[in-house]
Amino acid sequence: MLHRLMIFTMRMLCAFLVALQFLTSLPVRLASMPDEKTLGHSLLFYPLVGLIIGWILALLCGLLDTSPPLVAAAVLTASWILLTGGLHLDGLADSADAWVGGMGDTDKTLAIMKDPHCGAAGVTAVILLVLLKFAALHTLIIAQQGIVIIYAAVLARALVVLLFLTTPYVRNPGLGATLANHQPYVLNTLVVTTTPVLLVYLTSFDYIWLLFAAAVIFLLLRRxxxxxxxxxxxxxxxxxxxxxxxxxxxxxxxxxLD
Structure with a gap:
Protein backbone atom coordinates (compact mmCIF):
# COMPACT_ATOMS: atom_id res chain seq x y z
CA MET A 1 0.00 0.00 0.00
CA LEU A 2 2.77 2.40 0.98
CA HIS A 3 4.69 1.48 -2.17
CA ARG A 4 1.67 2.28 -4.37
CA LEU A 5 1.18 5.59 -2.57
CA MET A 6 4.81 6.54 -3.20
CA ILE A 7 4.51 5.65 -6.89
CA PHE A 8 1.32 7.72 -7.20
CA THR A 9 2.94 10.66 -5.41
CA MET A 10 5.99 10.56 -7.67
CA ARG A 11 3.77 10.36 -10.75
CA MET A 12 1.77 13.38 -9.60
CA LEU A 13 4.94 15.37 -8.89
CA CYS A 14 6.33 14.50 -12.30
CA ALA A 15 2.99 15.37 -13.92
CA PHE A 16 3.04 18.78 -12.22
CA LEU A 17 6.57 19.44 -13.48
CA VAL A 18 5.52 18.40 -17.00
CA ALA A 19 2.64 20.90 -16.89
CA LEU A 20 4.91 23.63 -15.51
CA GLN A 21 7.56 22.99 -18.15
CA PHE A 22 5.06 22.91 -21.03
CA LEU A 23 2.92 25.91 -20.06
CA THR A 24 5.64 28.29 -18.88
CA SER A 25 9.16 29.39 -19.69
CA LEU A 26 10.26 28.82 -16.09
CA PRO A 27 13.54 26.86 -15.82
CA VAL A 28 12.08 23.40 -15.20
CA ARG A 29 14.10 20.37 -16.29
CA LEU A 30 12.95 16.75 -16.11
CA ALA A 31 15.42 13.99 -15.38
CA SER A 32 13.89 11.76 -18.06
CA MET A 33 11.09 11.70 -20.61
CA PRO A 34 7.78 11.04 -18.80
CA ASP A 35 5.58 8.14 -19.88
CA GLU A 36 2.22 8.65 -21.58
CA LYS A 37 0.20 8.16 -18.40
CA THR A 38 2.18 10.87 -16.64
CA LEU A 39 1.67 13.19 -19.60
CA GLY A 40 -2.06 12.57 -19.40
CA HIS A 41 -2.09 13.31 -15.67
CA SER A 42 -0.31 16.63 -16.30
CA LEU A 43 -3.69 18.06 -17.35
CA LEU A 44 -4.72 17.90 -13.69
CA PHE A 45 -2.24 20.62 -12.86
CA TYR A 46 -3.06 23.12 -15.60
CA PRO A 47 -5.19 25.32 -13.29
CA LEU A 48 -2.44 25.17 -10.64
CA VAL A 49 0.12 26.31 -13.21
CA GLY A 50 -2.34 29.03 -14.15
CA LEU A 51 -2.38 30.06 -10.48
CA ILE A 52 1.42 30.29 -10.48
CA ILE A 53 1.38 32.38 -13.67
CA GLY A 54 -1.37 34.62 -12.31
CA TRP A 55 0.30 35.02 -8.92
CA ILE A 56 3.61 36.06 -10.52
CA LEU A 57 1.86 38.59 -12.75
CA ALA A 58 -0.31 39.91 -9.90
CA LEU A 59 2.81 40.31 -7.75
CA LEU A 60 4.48 42.20 -10.60
CA CYS A 61 1.36 44.31 -10.93
CA GLY A 62 1.71 45.27 -7.27
CA LEU A 63 5.40 46.07 -7.65
CA LEU A 64 4.62 48.37 -10.58
CA ASP A 65 1.98 50.21 -8.56
CA THR A 66 4.04 53.43 -8.40
CA SER A 67 5.08 53.30 -12.07
CA PRO A 68 3.27 55.21 -14.82
CA PRO A 69 0.22 53.06 -15.68
CA LEU A 70 1.04 52.89 -19.40
CA VAL A 71 4.58 51.69 -18.70
CA ALA A 72 3.33 49.23 -16.09
CA ALA A 73 0.75 47.83 -18.52
CA ALA A 74 3.40 47.43 -21.22
CA VAL A 75 5.76 45.62 -18.83
CA LEU A 76 2.96 43.40 -17.58
CA THR A 77 1.82 42.51 -21.11
CA ALA A 78 5.36 41.67 -22.18
CA SER A 79 5.94 39.65 -18.99
CA TRP A 80 2.74 37.67 -19.60
CA ILE A 81 3.92 36.72 -23.08
CA LEU A 82 7.45 35.89 -21.94
CA LEU A 83 6.26 33.86 -18.95
CA THR A 84 4.20 31.60 -21.21
CA GLY A 85 6.77 31.54 -24.00
CA GLY A 86 4.21 32.80 -26.52
CA LEU A 87 2.89 29.23 -26.67
CA HIS A 88 -0.78 30.11 -26.88
CA LEU A 89 -0.25 33.10 -29.16
CA ASP A 90 1.19 30.69 -31.71
CA GLY A 91 -1.97 28.60 -31.48
CA LEU A 92 -4.11 31.72 -31.88
CA ALA A 93 -2.21 32.79 -34.99
CA ASP A 94 -2.41 29.35 -36.61
CA SER A 95 -6.12 29.06 -35.80
CA ALA A 96 -6.89 32.50 -37.23
CA ASP A 97 -5.04 31.70 -40.45
CA ALA A 98 -6.80 28.35 -40.72
CA TRP A 99 -10.29 29.72 -40.05
CA VAL A 100 -9.91 32.49 -42.63
CA GLY A 101 -8.02 30.49 -45.23
CA GLY A 102 -9.99 27.29 -44.74
CA MET A 103 -13.18 28.96 -46.00
CA GLY A 104 -15.41 26.52 -44.16
CA ASP A 105 -13.67 23.34 -45.33
CA THR A 106 -12.52 20.98 -42.58
CA ASP A 107 -9.58 19.37 -44.37
CA LYS A 108 -8.28 22.68 -45.68
CA THR A 109 -8.57 24.25 -42.23
CA LEU A 110 -6.56 21.43 -40.63
CA ALA A 111 -3.96 21.59 -43.41
CA ILE A 112 -3.42 25.33 -43.00
CA MET A 113 -3.10 24.87 -39.24
CA LYS A 114 -0.10 22.58 -39.83
CA ASP A 115 1.67 25.20 -41.96
CA PRO A 116 4.50 26.71 -39.85
CA HIS A 117 4.23 30.06 -41.63
CA CYS A 118 2.09 32.86 -40.20
CA GLY A 119 -0.29 34.66 -42.53
CA ALA A 120 -1.99 38.05 -42.41
CA ALA A 121 -4.97 36.77 -40.40
CA GLY A 122 -2.70 35.26 -37.77
CA VAL A 123 -0.58 38.39 -37.42
CA THR A 124 -3.69 40.56 -37.20
CA ALA A 125 -5.27 38.32 -34.54
CA VAL A 126 -2.14 38.43 -32.36
CA ILE A 127 -1.76 42.21 -32.69
CA LEU A 128 -5.41 42.85 -31.82
CA LEU A 129 -5.35 40.50 -28.85
CA VAL A 130 -2.14 41.94 -27.40
CA LEU A 131 -3.43 45.49 -27.93
CA LEU A 132 -6.71 44.74 -26.16
CA LYS A 133 -4.94 42.92 -23.33
CA PHE A 134 -2.58 45.87 -22.88
CA ALA A 135 -5.51 48.32 -22.68
CA ALA A 136 -7.38 46.12 -20.23
CA LEU A 137 -4.31 45.66 -18.03
CA HIS A 138 -3.82 49.43 -17.98
CA THR A 139 -7.29 49.79 -16.43
CA LEU A 140 -6.72 46.92 -13.97
CA ILE A 141 -3.47 48.50 -12.79
CA ILE A 142 -5.14 51.83 -12.14
CA ALA A 143 -7.97 50.08 -10.27
CA GLN A 144 -5.47 47.91 -8.35
CA GLN A 145 -7.27 44.74 -9.42
CA GLY A 146 -4.39 42.32 -9.94
CA ILE A 147 -6.63 39.52 -8.66
CA VAL A 148 -8.45 39.58 -12.01
CA ILE A 149 -5.22 38.44 -13.66
CA ILE A 150 -5.19 35.41 -11.37
CA TYR A 151 -8.77 34.62 -12.35
CA ALA A 152 -7.91 34.88 -16.04
CA ALA A 153 -4.81 32.69 -15.84
CA VAL A 154 -6.47 29.99 -13.72
CA LEU A 155 -9.84 29.80 -15.51
CA ALA A 156 -8.28 29.81 -18.99
CA ARG A 157 -6.27 26.71 -18.13
CA ALA A 158 -9.19 25.04 -16.37
CA LEU A 159 -11.06 25.47 -19.67
CA VAL A 160 -8.32 23.48 -21.39
CA VAL A 161 -9.06 20.58 -19.05
CA LEU A 162 -12.77 20.95 -19.78
CA LEU A 163 -12.10 21.05 -23.51
CA PHE A 164 -10.19 17.77 -23.40
CA LEU A 165 -12.94 16.22 -21.29
CA THR A 166 -15.73 17.17 -23.67
CA THR A 167 -14.22 17.47 -27.14
CA PRO A 168 -12.59 14.94 -29.49
CA TYR A 169 -8.94 15.53 -30.33
CA VAL A 170 -8.75 15.32 -34.10
CA ARG A 171 -5.04 15.25 -34.84
CA ASN A 172 -2.81 12.20 -34.33
CA PRO A 173 -0.12 11.62 -33.25
CA GLY A 174 1.21 14.33 -30.94
CA LEU A 175 1.24 15.64 -27.39
CA GLY A 176 -2.42 16.65 -27.56
CA ALA A 177 -3.46 13.16 -28.60
CA THR A 178 -1.47 11.70 -25.70
CA LEU A 179 -3.12 14.09 -23.26
CA ALA A 180 -6.57 13.24 -24.58
CA ASN A 181 -6.05 9.47 -24.62
CA HIS A 182 -4.42 9.18 -21.19
CA GLN A 183 -6.22 11.84 -19.19
CA PRO A 184 -7.72 10.79 -15.82
CA TYR A 185 -11.39 11.56 -16.52
CA VAL A 186 -12.69 11.40 -12.95
CA LEU A 187 -9.90 13.51 -11.50
CA ASN A 188 -10.10 15.99 -14.38
CA THR A 189 -13.83 16.36 -13.77
CA LEU A 190 -13.10 17.05 -10.11
CA VAL A 191 -10.52 19.69 -11.04
CA VAL A 192 -12.89 21.43 -13.46
CA THR A 193 -15.76 21.55 -10.96
CA THR A 194 -13.78 22.59 -7.89
CA THR A 195 -11.47 25.21 -9.44
CA PRO A 196 -14.09 27.95 -9.99
CA VAL A 197 -15.73 27.23 -6.63
CA LEU A 198 -12.42 27.59 -4.81
CA LEU A 199 -11.60 30.80 -6.69
CA VAL A 200 -14.84 32.46 -5.63
CA TYR A 201 -14.65 31.08 -2.08
CA LEU A 202 -11.09 32.35 -1.57
CA THR A 203 -11.68 35.77 -3.11
CA SER A 204 -15.12 37.34 -3.38
CA PHE A 205 -18.51 36.80 -4.95
CA ASP A 206 -17.96 40.16 -6.66
CA TYR A 207 -15.95 38.26 -9.26
CA ILE A 208 -18.50 35.55 -9.98
CA TRP A 209 -19.33 37.21 -13.30
CA LEU A 210 -15.88 36.21 -14.53
CA LEU A 211 -16.97 32.56 -14.24
CA PHE A 212 -19.97 33.24 -16.45
CA ALA A 213 -17.75 35.03 -18.97
CA ALA A 214 -15.39 32.06 -19.08
CA ALA A 215 -18.32 29.65 -19.58
CA VAL A 216 -19.80 31.69 -22.44
CA ILE A 217 -16.44 32.00 -24.19
CA PHE A 218 -15.86 28.26 -23.84
CA LEU A 219 -19.26 27.33 -25.27
CA LEU A 220 -18.90 29.69 -28.24
CA LEU A 221 -15.37 28.62 -29.14
CA ARG A 222 -16.11 24.92 -28.66
CA ARG A 223 -19.11 25.24 -30.98
CA LEU A 257 -15.12 47.82 -12.62
CA ASP A 258 -17.57 50.00 -14.56
Missing part, protein backbone atom coordinates in the same frame (compact mmCIF):
# COMPACT_ATOMS: atom_id res chain seq x y z
CA UNK A 224 -16.91 26.87 -33.63
CA UNK A 225 -14.38 24.03 -33.30
CA UNK A 226 -17.02 21.32 -33.60
CA UNK A 227 -18.66 22.99 -36.58
CA UNK A 228 -15.41 23.51 -38.49
CA UNK A 229 -13.04 20.66 -37.56
CA UNK A 230 -15.32 18.35 -35.51
CA UNK A 231 -13.10 18.62 -32.45
CA UNK A 232 -10.00 20.38 -31.18
CA UNK A 233 -6.26 20.53 -31.85
CA UNK A 234 -3.29 21.95 -30.00
CA UNK A 235 -3.64 25.20 -31.93
CA UNK A 236 -7.32 25.70 -31.15
CA UNK A 237 -6.59 24.88 -27.52
CA UNK A 238 -3.98 27.64 -27.47
CA UNK A 239 -6.48 30.02 -29.07
CA UNK A 240 -8.99 29.11 -26.35
CA UNK A 241 -6.49 30.08 -23.65
CA UNK A 242 -5.66 33.44 -25.21
CA UNK A 243 -9.23 34.42 -26.06
CA UNK A 244 -10.60 33.34 -22.68
CA UNK A 245 -7.88 35.25 -20.80
CA UNK A 246 -8.70 38.36 -22.79
CA UNK A 247 -12.45 37.87 -22.42
CA UNK A 248 -12.17 37.48 -18.65
CA UNK A 249 -10.11 40.62 -18.06
CA UNK A 250 -12.29 42.60 -20.49
CA UNK A 251 -15.37 41.46 -18.57
CA UNK A 252 -13.79 42.76 -15.39
CA UNK A 253 -12.96 46.09 -16.99
CA UNK A 254 -16.27 46.65 -18.78
CA UNK A 255 -18.66 45.18 -16.22
CA UNK A 256 -17.29 44.69 -12.72
Missing amino acids: LMIQRIHGTTGDTTGALVEISELGIILTAVLWI
Whole structure:
Protein backbone atom coordinates (compact mmCIF):
# COMPACT_ATOMS: atom_id res chain seq x y z
CA MET A 1 0.00 0.00 0.00
CA LEU A 2 2.77 2.40 0.98
CA HIS A 3 4.69 1.48 -2.17
CA ARG A 4 1.67 2.28 -4.37
CA LEU A 5 1.18 5.59 -2.57
CA MET A 6 4.81 6.54 -3.20
CA ILE A 7 4.51 5.65 -6.89
CA PHE A 8 1.32 7.72 -7.20
CA THR A 9 2.94 10.66 -5.41
CA MET A 10 5.99 10.56 -7.67
CA ARG A 11 3.77 10.36 -10.75
CA MET A 12 1.77 13.38 -9.60
CA LEU A 13 4.94 15.37 -8.89
CA CYS A 14 6.33 14.50 -12.30
CA ALA A 15 2.99 15.37 -13.92
CA PHE A 16 3.04 18.78 -12.22
CA LEU A 17 6.57 19.44 -13.48
CA VAL A 18 5.52 18.40 -17.00
CA ALA A 19 2.64 20.90 -16.89
CA LEU A 20 4.91 23.63 -15.51
CA GLN A 21 7.56 22.99 -18.15
CA PHE A 22 5.06 22.91 -21.03
CA LEU A 23 2.92 25.91 -20.06
CA THR A 24 5.64 28.29 -18.88
CA SER A 25 9.16 29.39 -19.69
CA LEU A 26 10.26 28.82 -16.09
CA PRO A 27 13.54 26.86 -15.82
CA VAL A 28 12.08 23.40 -15.20
CA ARG A 29 14.10 20.37 -16.29
CA LEU A 30 12.95 16.75 -16.11
CA ALA A 31 15.42 13.99 -15.38
CA SER A 32 13.89 11.76 -18.06
CA MET A 33 11.09 11.70 -20.61
CA PRO A 34 7.78 11.04 -18.80
CA ASP A 35 5.58 8.14 -19.88
CA GLU A 36 2.22 8.65 -21.58
CA LYS A 37 0.20 8.16 -18.40
CA THR A 38 2.18 10.87 -16.64
CA LEU A 39 1.67 13.19 -19.60
CA GLY A 40 -2.06 12.57 -19.40
CA HIS A 41 -2.09 13.31 -15.67
CA SER A 42 -0.31 16.63 -16.30
CA LEU A 43 -3.69 18.06 -17.35
CA LEU A 44 -4.72 17.90 -13.69
CA PHE A 45 -2.24 20.62 -12.86
CA TYR A 46 -3.06 23.12 -15.60
CA PRO A 47 -5.19 25.32 -13.29
CA LEU A 48 -2.44 25.17 -10.64
CA VAL A 49 0.12 26.31 -13.21
CA GLY A 50 -2.34 29.03 -14.15
CA LEU A 51 -2.38 30.06 -10.48
CA ILE A 52 1.42 30.29 -10.48
CA ILE A 53 1.38 32.38 -13.67
CA GLY A 54 -1.37 34.62 -12.31
CA TRP A 55 0.30 35.02 -8.92
CA ILE A 56 3.61 36.06 -10.52
CA LEU A 57 1.86 38.59 -12.75
CA ALA A 58 -0.31 39.91 -9.90
CA LEU A 59 2.81 40.31 -7.75
CA LEU A 60 4.48 42.20 -10.60
CA CYS A 61 1.36 44.31 -10.93
CA GLY A 62 1.71 45.27 -7.27
CA LEU A 63 5.40 46.07 -7.65
CA LEU A 64 4.62 48.37 -10.58
CA ASP A 65 1.98 50.21 -8.56
CA THR A 66 4.04 53.43 -8.40
CA SER A 67 5.08 53.30 -12.07
CA PRO A 68 3.27 55.21 -14.82
CA PRO A 69 0.22 53.06 -15.68
CA LEU A 70 1.04 52.89 -19.40
CA VAL A 71 4.58 51.69 -18.70
CA ALA A 72 3.33 49.23 -16.09
CA ALA A 73 0.75 47.83 -18.52
CA ALA A 74 3.40 47.43 -21.22
CA VAL A 75 5.76 45.62 -18.83
CA LEU A 76 2.96 43.40 -17.58
CA THR A 77 1.82 42.51 -21.11
CA ALA A 78 5.36 41.67 -22.18
CA SER A 79 5.94 39.65 -18.99
CA TRP A 80 2.74 37.67 -19.60
CA ILE A 81 3.92 36.72 -23.08
CA LEU A 82 7.45 35.89 -21.94
CA LEU A 83 6.26 33.86 -18.95
CA THR A 84 4.20 31.60 -21.21
CA GLY A 85 6.77 31.54 -24.00
CA GLY A 86 4.21 32.80 -26.52
CA LEU A 87 2.89 29.23 -26.67
CA HIS A 88 -0.78 30.11 -26.88
CA LEU A 89 -0.25 33.10 -29.16
CA ASP A 90 1.19 30.69 -31.71
CA GLY A 91 -1.97 28.60 -31.48
CA LEU A 92 -4.11 31.72 -31.88
CA ALA A 93 -2.21 32.79 -34.99
CA ASP A 94 -2.41 29.35 -36.61
CA SER A 95 -6.12 29.06 -35.80
CA ALA A 96 -6.89 32.50 -37.23
CA ASP A 97 -5.04 31.70 -40.45
CA ALA A 98 -6.80 28.35 -40.72
CA TRP A 99 -10.29 29.72 -40.05
CA VAL A 100 -9.91 32.49 -42.63
CA GLY A 101 -8.02 30.49 -45.23
CA GLY A 102 -9.99 27.29 -44.74
CA MET A 103 -13.18 28.96 -46.00
CA GLY A 104 -15.41 26.52 -44.16
CA ASP A 105 -13.67 23.34 -45.33
CA THR A 106 -12.52 20.98 -42.58
CA ASP A 107 -9.58 19.37 -44.37
CA LYS A 108 -8.28 22.68 -45.68
CA THR A 109 -8.57 24.25 -42.23
CA LEU A 110 -6.56 21.43 -40.63
CA ALA A 111 -3.96 21.59 -43.41
CA ILE A 112 -3.42 25.33 -43.00
CA MET A 113 -3.10 24.87 -39.24
CA LYS A 114 -0.10 22.58 -39.83
CA ASP A 115 1.67 25.20 -41.96
CA PRO A 116 4.50 26.71 -39.85
CA HIS A 117 4.23 30.06 -41.63
CA CYS A 118 2.09 32.86 -40.20
CA GLY A 119 -0.29 34.66 -42.53
CA ALA A 120 -1.99 38.05 -42.41
CA ALA A 121 -4.97 36.77 -40.40
CA GLY A 122 -2.70 35.26 -37.77
CA VAL A 123 -0.58 38.39 -37.42
CA THR A 124 -3.69 40.56 -37.20
CA ALA A 125 -5.27 38.32 -34.54
CA VAL A 126 -2.14 38.43 -32.36
CA ILE A 127 -1.76 42.21 -32.69
CA LEU A 128 -5.41 42.85 -31.82
CA LEU A 129 -5.35 40.50 -28.85
CA VAL A 130 -2.14 41.94 -27.40
CA LEU A 131 -3.43 45.49 -27.93
CA LEU A 132 -6.71 44.74 -26.16
CA LYS A 133 -4.94 42.92 -23.33
CA PHE A 134 -2.58 45.87 -22.88
CA ALA A 135 -5.51 48.32 -22.68
CA ALA A 136 -7.38 46.12 -20.23
CA LEU A 137 -4.31 45.66 -18.03
CA HIS A 138 -3.82 49.43 -17.98
CA THR A 139 -7.29 49.79 -16.43
CA LEU A 140 -6.72 46.92 -13.97
CA ILE A 141 -3.47 48.50 -12.79
CA ILE A 142 -5.14 51.83 -12.14
CA ALA A 143 -7.97 50.08 -10.27
CA GLN A 144 -5.47 47.91 -8.35
CA GLN A 145 -7.27 44.74 -9.42
CA GLY A 146 -4.39 42.32 -9.94
CA ILE A 147 -6.63 39.52 -8.66
CA VAL A 148 -8.45 39.58 -12.01
CA ILE A 149 -5.22 38.44 -13.66
CA ILE A 150 -5.19 35.41 -11.37
CA TYR A 151 -8.77 34.62 -12.35
CA ALA A 152 -7.91 34.88 -16.04
CA ALA A 153 -4.81 32.69 -15.84
CA VAL A 154 -6.47 29.99 -13.72
CA LEU A 155 -9.84 29.80 -15.51
CA ALA A 156 -8.28 29.81 -18.99
CA ARG A 157 -6.27 26.71 -18.13
CA ALA A 158 -9.19 25.04 -16.37
CA LEU A 159 -11.06 25.47 -19.67
CA VAL A 160 -8.32 23.48 -21.39
CA VAL A 161 -9.06 20.58 -19.05
CA LEU A 162 -12.77 20.95 -19.78
CA LEU A 163 -12.10 21.05 -23.51
CA PHE A 164 -10.19 17.77 -23.40
CA LEU A 165 -12.94 16.22 -21.29
CA THR A 166 -15.73 17.17 -23.67
CA THR A 167 -14.22 17.47 -27.14
CA PRO A 168 -12.59 14.94 -29.49
CA TYR A 169 -8.94 15.53 -30.33
CA VAL A 170 -8.75 15.32 -34.10
CA ARG A 171 -5.04 15.25 -34.84
CA ASN A 172 -2.81 12.20 -34.33
CA PRO A 173 -0.12 11.62 -33.25
CA GLY A 174 1.21 14.33 -30.94
CA LEU A 175 1.24 15.64 -27.39
CA GLY A 176 -2.42 16.65 -27.56
CA ALA A 177 -3.46 13.16 -28.60
CA THR A 178 -1.47 11.70 -25.70
CA LEU A 179 -3.12 14.09 -23.26
CA ALA A 180 -6.57 13.24 -24.58
CA ASN A 181 -6.05 9.47 -24.62
CA HIS A 182 -4.42 9.18 -21.19
CA GLN A 183 -6.22 11.84 -19.19
CA PRO A 184 -7.72 10.79 -15.82
CA TYR A 185 -11.39 11.56 -16.52
CA VAL A 186 -12.69 11.40 -12.95
CA LEU A 187 -9.90 13.51 -11.50
CA ASN A 188 -10.10 15.99 -14.38
CA THR A 189 -13.83 16.36 -13.77
CA LEU A 190 -13.10 17.05 -10.11
CA VAL A 191 -10.52 19.69 -11.04
CA VAL A 192 -12.89 21.43 -13.46
CA THR A 193 -15.76 21.55 -10.96
CA THR A 194 -13.78 22.59 -7.89
CA THR A 195 -11.47 25.21 -9.44
CA PRO A 196 -14.09 27.95 -9.99
CA VAL A 197 -15.73 27.23 -6.63
CA LEU A 198 -12.42 27.59 -4.81
CA LEU A 199 -11.60 30.80 -6.69
CA VAL A 200 -14.84 32.46 -5.63
CA TYR A 201 -14.65 31.08 -2.08
CA LEU A 202 -11.09 32.35 -1.57
CA THR A 203 -11.68 35.77 -3.11
CA SER A 204 -15.12 37.34 -3.38
CA PHE A 205 -18.51 36.80 -4.95
CA ASP A 206 -17.96 40.16 -6.66
CA TYR A 207 -15.95 38.26 -9.26
CA ILE A 208 -18.50 35.55 -9.98
CA TRP A 209 -19.33 37.21 -13.30
CA LEU A 210 -15.88 36.21 -14.53
CA LEU A 211 -16.97 32.56 -14.24
CA PHE A 212 -19.97 33.24 -16.45
CA ALA A 213 -17.75 35.03 -18.97
CA ALA A 214 -15.39 32.06 -19.08
CA ALA A 215 -18.32 29.65 -19.58
CA VAL A 216 -19.80 31.69 -22.44
CA ILE A 217 -16.44 32.00 -24.19
CA PHE A 218 -15.86 28.26 -23.84
CA LEU A 219 -19.26 27.33 -25.27
CA LEU A 220 -18.90 29.69 -28.24
CA LEU A 221 -15.37 28.62 -29.14
CA ARG A 222 -16.11 24.92 -28.66
CA ARG A 223 -19.11 25.24 -30.98
CA LEU A 224 -16.91 26.87 -33.63
CA MET A 225 -14.38 24.03 -33.30
CA ILE A 226 -17.02 21.32 -33.60
CA GLN A 227 -18.66 22.99 -36.58
CA ARG A 228 -15.41 23.51 -38.49
CA ILE A 229 -13.04 20.66 -37.56
CA HIS A 230 -15.32 18.35 -35.51
CA GLY A 231 -13.10 18.62 -32.45
CA THR A 232 -10.00 20.38 -31.18
CA THR A 233 -6.26 20.53 -31.85
CA GLY A 234 -3.29 21.95 -30.00
CA ASP A 235 -3.64 25.20 -31.93
CA THR A 236 -7.32 25.70 -31.15
CA THR A 237 -6.59 24.88 -27.52
CA GLY A 238 -3.98 27.64 -27.47
CA ALA A 239 -6.48 30.02 -29.07
CA LEU A 240 -8.99 29.11 -26.35
CA VAL A 241 -6.49 30.08 -23.65
CA GLU A 242 -5.66 33.44 -25.21
CA ILE A 243 -9.23 34.42 -26.06
CA SER A 244 -10.60 33.34 -22.68
CA GLU A 245 -7.88 35.25 -20.80
CA LEU A 246 -8.70 38.36 -22.79
CA GLY A 247 -12.45 37.87 -22.42
CA ILE A 248 -12.17 37.48 -18.65
CA ILE A 249 -10.11 40.62 -18.06
CA LEU A 250 -12.29 42.60 -20.49
CA THR A 251 -15.37 41.46 -18.57
CA ALA A 252 -13.79 42.76 -15.39
CA VAL A 253 -12.96 46.09 -16.99
CA LEU A 254 -16.27 46.65 -18.78
CA TRP A 255 -18.66 45.18 -16.22
CA ILE A 256 -17.29 44.69 -12.72
CA LEU A 257 -15.12 47.82 -12.62
CA ASP A 258 -17.57 50.00 -14.56
